[in-house]
Every structure is written in structure tokens, then in C-alpha cells.
Amino acid sequence: MKLTKSFDRSLWVFHVNAASCNGCDIEIVAALTPRYDVERFGIKLVGTPRHADVLLVTGPVNTQMADRVRRIYEQTPGPKAVLIIGNCGASSGVYYDSYCIQGPFDEFIKKVDPNAIIVYVPGCPIRPEAIIMGVVEAWKALEKLRGEA
Amino acid sequence: MAKAPPYPLMIGPIHPALKEPTMFKFTLEGERVLDADLQPGFNHRGIEYLGMKRNPLQVLHLTERVCGICSAAHQFVFTRAVEHAAVIQPTERADYLRVLIAELERIHSHLLWAGVAGHELGFDSVLYYTWKIREDVQDILEILTGNRVNHSYYIFGGVRRDVSDEGIAKARKILQGYKKLEDTVLNIFLSDPTIAHRTRDVGTLTYDNAIKLCACGPLTRGAGVKKDVRFSWPCAAYGDMKNDFKVVIPSDYGYPNKGDIFSQVVVRLHETFEAIRMCDWVLDNLPKGPITSEPNLSALLMAKLRMAEGEAVARVEAPRGEDIHYVRLKKGKMEIDSWKVRVPTYGNIMSWITMFKDAQIADIPIIIASIDPCIGCMDRVTVVDGDSGKEKVLGMDEIKRLADRRARGWK
Numbered sequence: 001m002k003l004t005k006s007f008d009r010s011l012w013v014f015h016v017n018a019a020s021c022n023g024c025d026i027e028i029v030a031a032l033t034p035r036y037d038v039e040r041f042g043i044k045l046v047g048t049p050r051h052a053d054v055l056l057v058t059g060p061v062n063t064q065m066a067d068r069v070r071r072i073y074e075q076t077p078g079p080k081a082v083l084i085i086g087n088c089g090a091s092s093g094v095y096y097d098s099y100c101i102q103g104p105f106d107e108f109i110k111k112v113d114p115n116a117i118i119v120y121v122p123g124c125p126i127r128p129e130a131i132i133m134g135v136v137e138a139w140k141a142l143e144k145l146r147g148e149a
Numbered sequence: 150m151a152k153a154p155p156y157p158l159m160i161g162p163i164h165p166a167l168k169e170p171t172m173f174k175f176t177l178e179g180e181r182v183l184d185a186d187l188q189p190g191f192n193h194r195g196i197e198y199l200g201m202k203r204n205p206l207q208v209l210h211l212t213e214r215v216c217g218i219c220s221a222a223h224q225f226v227f228t229r230a231v232e233h234a235a236v237i238q239p240t241e242r243a244d245y246l247r248v249l250i251a252e253l254e255r256i257h258s259h260l261l262w263a264g265v266a267g268h269e270l271g272f273d274s275v276l277y278y279t280w281k282i283r284e285d286v287q288d289i290l291e292i293l294t295g296n297r298v299n300h301s302y303y304i305f306g307g308v309r310r311d312v313s314d315e316g317i318a319k320a321r322k323i324l325q326g327y328k329k330l331e332d333t334v335l336n337i338f339l340s341d342p343t344i345a346h347r348t349r350d351v352g353t354l355t356y357d358n359a360i361k362l363c364a365c366g367p368l369t370r371g372a373g374v375k376k377d378v379r380f381s382w383p384c385a386a387y388g389d390m391k392n393d394f395k396v397v398i399p400s401d402y403g404y405p406n407k408g409d410i411f412s413q414v415v416v417r418l419h420e421t422f423e424a425i426r427m428c429d430w431v432l433d434n435l436p437k438g439p440i441t442s443e444p445n446l447s448a449l450l451m452a453k454l455r456m457a458e459g460e461a462v463a464r465v466e467a468p469r470g471e472d473i474h475y476v477r478l479k480k481g482k483m484e485i486d487s488w489k490v491r492v493p494t495y496g497n498i499m500s501w502i503t504m505f506k507d508a509q510i511a512d513i514p515i516i517i518a519s520i521d522p523c524i525g526c527m528d529r530v531t532v533v534d535g536d537s538g539k540e541k542v543l544g545m546d547e548i549k550r551l552a553d554r555r556a557r558g559w560k
Contacts, residue, residue, distance in 0.1 A: 004439065006527075007511060008162045016163065017163075017168065017169050017170055017192075018170075019170070019191065019193065019194055020169075020192075020214055020217075020337075020525065020527045021194075021214045021215065021217045021525045022168075022169065022216055022217035022218050022523065023214070023217025023218075023298045023299055024217070025168060025169070025217070026217060026218060026261060026298065027297070027298065029264075029280065030280065030284070030407065032281075033264075033276065033277050033280035033284075034277050034280065034281040035280075035281060035284040047165035048165070059192075060194065062191075062192070062194060063192055063193075064162075064170075064190055064191045064193065065162070065170060065191055065192075067549055068162060068163060068170075068191075072163060093214075094199070094210065094211055094214050095194045095195070095196075095199065095214075097195075097199065097202065098194055098195035098198065098199050099198065100193055100194065100195050101194070102193075124214075124299065125217055125297075125298045127300060
């Protein structure tokens with residue numbers, strides 16, 4: 001997969017709430033609004049996965065959302081990155097032994113696409129600065145693809 | 150032209166108008182909503198089940214994660230329920246600090262709602278403005294508790310951290326800044342023709358329906374129902390301050406008690422500034438003394454909580470309405486024996502159905518946002534048939550029938 005030159009200018013993000021507790025979700029909005037203001041870098045929240053470069057996934061994936069998150073991932077055009085926001089996606093967080101959680105989200109997404117670019121932003125909840133950091137990491141990871149054929 | 154038959158419209162579970170996954174089924178005739186139905190369960194995480202596998206101190210951290218927006222309210226009500234069940238008395242200073250954090254959370258939650266409501270109306274400048282001023286209250290919360298969102302501030306018998314004089318001075322300065330903004334914020338929301346046009350007579354919940362449907366929180370107060378647990382069932386420091394403050398309803402501020410979305414804007418904004426005055430009141434009257442009655446955590450856990458036998462219900466006014474927790478503790482058992490959470494959104498979702506009647510499609514997002522839904526709070530209950538493994542939704546008749554059977558001692 002080779003990226004076009006115009007791709008790395010700004011990343012558009014789509015927010016997927018996969019059974020999150022809202023803590024990370026409000027911090028995502030806080031990152032977009034004036035105090036932290038990621039929109040000045042061209043990072044924009046879009047209304048559909050088909051316009052997005054990066055998926056911001058919050059929460060552990062529960063039974064109801066598993067298939068929907070998979071479909072959203074497939075609808076996102078490549079090259080794409082997944083930002084796992086918060087501890088839940090990386091380890092299921094405090095919900096790790098619940099009956100309705102489909103395992104850590106990174107394992108789940110690797111089953112769907114083994115080559116998925118996954119960036120972790122740990123914290124419960126994360127701080128807005130960490131989200132900005134995460135998007136920069138995703139940007140670097142996507143830039144690396146340019147060297148590959 | 151032939152008349153179009155009523156056609157269905159599905160919104161959700163993932164939709165730009167929804168911040169959390171839930172699904173709506175609308176029946177439409179042209180642009181008009183004939184009927185609405187709700188399918189929750191997309192945010193279910195099984196929290197009550199998890200709670201029954203952990204000890205009360207561990208569950209404290211789980212209660213915050215019922216909902217990240219009203220995390221302090223859930224912890225507040227859970228600590229109160231366990232304190233009642235285990236007979237632990239919080240100190241006086243802790244009671245005041247608890248109310249301080251709860252009111253700061255109300256400020257942040259209501260400003261958050263005001264921004265989201267502006268966004269749903271397509272008025273993004275309002276979103277950016279309110280979220281900009283909301284960051285200041287997040288700063289106070291960070292100074293006092295150490296974290297922006299999940300504070301872990303409450304503990305059985307008191308609170309975890311004391312406030313320093315320096316912290317109080319900083320908090321006062323920021324609160325003073327809010328008081329200067331009061332006129333500006335009220336002017337932006339209440340005098341703006343766009344907001345008035347989009348919210349007046351939209352999504353009306355009448356006084357009768359508010360009572361009939363057991364709605365709670367600012368939603369009912371917009372309809373003129375004086376329902377606020379802070380005043381009708383005061384706990385902690387609310388009892389001391391109830392003569393200085395009163396329930397916010399629109400008619401006290403010169404607006405009709407219509408129950409439309411505009412009334413809710415009025416209620417929530419005035420409540421925000423009322424909460425700022427409450428915080429000031431708490432800081433003025435903060436008593437001296439210890440912040441917790443049992444500083445030794447292992448003694449608290451092993452001697453008091455493990456040996457406690459009893460059950461209790463506690464109620465606290467969360468930003469969205471009345472939050473109720475039920476807790477049962479068994480002697481000699483480390484884990485909580487039973488835990489039930491009734492969150493405000495659970496009481497409010499039924500109001501949606503009447504509010505959607507005869508609304509336009511374009512008004513759907515603002516009506517959804519208007520009750521300040523917290524699906525993360527609400528989605529904890531799904532009925533699963535143990536034999537077949539199938540999920541089913543129980544109607545009122547079915548629940549009554551099961552309740553009758555249970556009352557007679559059947560299974």
C-alpha cells in the first residue's frame with residue numbers, strides 16, 4: 001500500500017463509541033474544542049467512516065457492537081489507522097471479566113485485518129494532550145507506509 | 150400524487166447525531182414523525198454483574214465508569230448507600246467537600262450539554278464557546294481532585310483528598326470568572342433568534358406527562374415540576390444550604406413552564422450559575438476537621454465492610470436527574486451481595502416517545518440531545534432467557550405477571 005503525497009497533510013477522524021463509558025468521548029470533544037484545538041492542524045471529526053482516515057475507538061467492544069465495529073472498519077477506505085483511545089480497547093479495562101465483552105479490541109481488529117495499523121493511547125480516561133500525541137503517532141505510522149511498495 | 154404510506158427510518162446505533170450507540174426506529178409520514186421506538190442495549194457492559202464479583206472498595210472505581218460524565222454523582226450515591234448499609238458516618242468536612250465536587254460536576258455537565266445542544270442545532274460557535282469556558286471548571290476539578298474526568302474522590306466515611314488553601318484560592322478565582330460570564334452566556338442562549346426558533350415549542354413534555362412518565366431532573370423542571378432530590382431529600386451538606394437556594398423552574402426567571410426544549414435550556418443554564426453560587430457557599434462555610442472517619446483502608450475493608458450486614462438505598466441528584474443505588478451487604482462476604490443502579494436517563498427515556506410525536510425529522514437530533522441522554526449509564530439491563538439464550542424485552546404486563554408470581558414465592 002503506497003500513500004499519495006497529499007495524504008499526510010491532515011487526518012480526518014471518525015469517532016466510534018464501542019460501549020464506552022463516555023469518559024474518553026468527552027475528552028475527544030475537548031481535544032477538538034478551543035483549549036486544545038486540534039482543528040488548527042486540520043484534524044477534523046467527520047460524520048461517516050467513508051470520509052475518515054483514522055478511527056478513534058473508545059470502549060471495550062461488547063457483543064452488540066462487535067459486528068458493527070467490524071463493518072465500520074471495513075467501510076473506512078485505506079490506508080487507515082485505528083487509534084485505540086483509553087485502556088478499554090487495549091485490555092478491556094475494568095470490564096475485563098464481563099460476560100458481554102468480546103475481548104481486547106486490538107486482538108479483535110487483528111482478526112479482521114492482520115495488517116491493521118493500531119496506535120494505543122492509554123489512560124482511564126485519557127487526557128486531551130494524549131489524543132493529540134496519538135494522532136501524531138498515527139500520522140508517523142501512515143507516513144512509514146510511503147516507503148513500502 | 151399518491152399519498153406516501155408511513156415509512157420507517159432507523160437512526161443508529163452509530164450515527165453523527167448520536168454520541169453514544171443506541172438505536173431509534175421512527176415511523177414517518179413525509180417529514181413528520183408519527184411514532185418512535187427505542188432499542189437500547191448497544192452500550193451494555195454488565196457493570197452490576199461485575200460489581201457483585203468485587204469488594205466495595207473495588208466497586209468504587211467501577212461506579213465511576215458507569216458514566217464518565219456524571220462519575221462523581223455515581224460514586225457519591227454509591228458511597229452513601231454502602232455507608233447506610235454498613236453504618237459508617239462520614240465526617241462533616243467530607244460532607245461539604247462531597248457537595249462541592251458534585252456541584253462542580255453539575256457545572257461541567259450542564260455546560261457540556263449546552264455545547265452539544267448548540268452542535269445539534271448546527272450552531273457550532275456555541276459549542277466552541279461553551280466548551281472553552283467548560284475547561285475552566287475542569288481546571289478546578291483537576292486542582293481539587295487530581296484528575297479531569299474520573300476523580301476517585303469519594304470513599305466510605307469521607308473523601309480521599311483534602312483541599313489546600315491554595316487550591317481554594319484558585320478555585321474561587323475561577324468561580325469569580327464564571328460569575329462575570331453569566332450575562333454573556335444567558336444572552337447567547339436566551340436572546341438568540343436561531344436558538345429560540347429551533348427550540349421553542351419543539352419536543353414538548355407537558356406537566357402531566359412529566360409526572361405520568363416518571364421523568365426526572367432538568368427535563369421535569371422545564372415542565373414546571375418542582376422535583377429535585379437536593380431539596381426534597383437533602384443529603385450531606387444540601388440540608389444546610391437548602392434555605393439559601395431553591396429549585397430552578399423557568400417561571401421563576403420570567404419564562405413559561407412549557408416543557409419544550411427552550412425551557413430546558415433556561416433550567417440548565419440557570420442551574421449552572423446556581424451551582425456556581427452553591428460552590429461558593431460551600432467554600433465559605435467549609436468546616437474544619439478530618440476528611441474521613443476511617444483513614445485506614447484495610448481496617449475499613451476487613452472490619453467494617455466485610456462484617457456489615459444490611460441493605461440500603463441512596464438517592465442523589467445527578468446532573469441529569471435522580472440517581473438511585475441499591476446495595477446489599479452480607480456478613481463475612483467480601484463481595485457486594487447485590488447492587489442495582491437506577492440512573493436518571495433510565496427514568497427519562499420514556500419521555501422521548503411523547504416528545505417525538507409530530508416532530509420534524511430535522512428536530513430529531515436536538516430532541517435526542519435535549520434530555521441529555523447518557524446511554525453509557527443506562528445500558529446495563531438486558532433480559533436474557535436462561536434456557537434458550539435468547540434476549541427479549543419484557544412488557545409491563547409481563548413484568549407485573551412475573552412480580553405477582555415472585556410475590557407468591559414461585560420462581
